[in-house]
Amino acid sequence: MATSLSAKTYKKLFGRSSFSVQKLYRGVDHLLLVDGQYREEYRRFYYKDIAGIVVRNTATWKVCNWIFGVLLFLFLVGSLSSSDAKPAFIIWFVIVLLPFLYNLLRGQTVQCAIKTVVRQEVIHCISRKSKAQKLINQVLPLIQEAQQASALQEPAPLATSPFDVGNSPTSTPPPFLGTSGLKPPPIPGQSPVVRIPPVPTDTTPS
């Protein structure tokens, strides 16, 4: 096992999008979500822990198409009706046509989330339906393989200890599940509790 993160062990799935600096990488046994511009944060989604994928179509694509479409129509009408300002209208038509085509060709905008046993995380770098489909096509076989292997190995519940690294969606261990009436472990640096066995009392008759 590598002792430090290496780009060689990951394959880039998606880079940053228009409004997100997130990047998603595919690892051997997990997906790695890299987030942040000046401080990268890593979140791992182990294939055996992914419980579901949710995709929802958003209205952004249609709204942008409408806005650009109306503007294009206005500039087209302007260029046809006016002879003096015709070059200006044509220039504006071309300027608006480029983002219109860009948005149109990239396809439907979506929101995508990955669900694990403990949380549902929205993946902002997956903003188009084609990207979501690519994620599903690439990752679903790996998830299937991992979860079938996991089911064969462990018919019992997945986590026998809440602190098993790799069973949580992030590198952060889950909180301590203390039993009521029992104290949580002391803070490191403090003196631990030393258990002293009770002193046996002499009950034998003299």
Add this chain to the structure above:
Amino acid sequence: MANSLLCLKCKEPLSLEGAHPYKEYTTRCRVCRSANTVIVLPAMEHRFVRSQASVAAELEASCFYHADRKAESTCHACGRFICNHCTATLDDETLCLPCLMAIRAKGSHAKLANGTVRWDSIALGTAVVSIFIAYFAILTAPAVIYLVLRYWRKGPFSPFENHKWRMALALTLAVLQLVGWSMALNVFISSGIFKI
């Protein structure tokens, strides 16, 4: 809540009746009526189970952190006896939680690395901003040069991005800004605005 998919619009649990594992299934949210396409996977059925820690009998080895619980294993790093509640596994090694946290704080293990400060981006960002606020360049350019020289080799830097061209660009901009400042000062002094 834990074992249901949430609507991406209103965050309410979705109805998954009729969904089959690994198959795409479109369901409408009962609250906001928006359509969500879901893929349900077998891990949805998994439950976290609280580990069982036995109570230590008299004269039996007890957990270092819980005096009343039986020690079930030994930490590979510090050698302390630990109960099941204090046990973490990392690459098939048994560790106690403070040792796990120590390894994580050190950032030396790939599975526990959770972030990196990108000094290359900070240096480049500072150098670029200083172009537009040129008055501050006299302060920021030396800072950028310091950052580049300090973190060029040792890092930390992102394992996923090529940091060297960013560092080189930031260094170039900072040097140019210093040259510009020195030329401007030279002009000011020679024209008599500043007198030394």
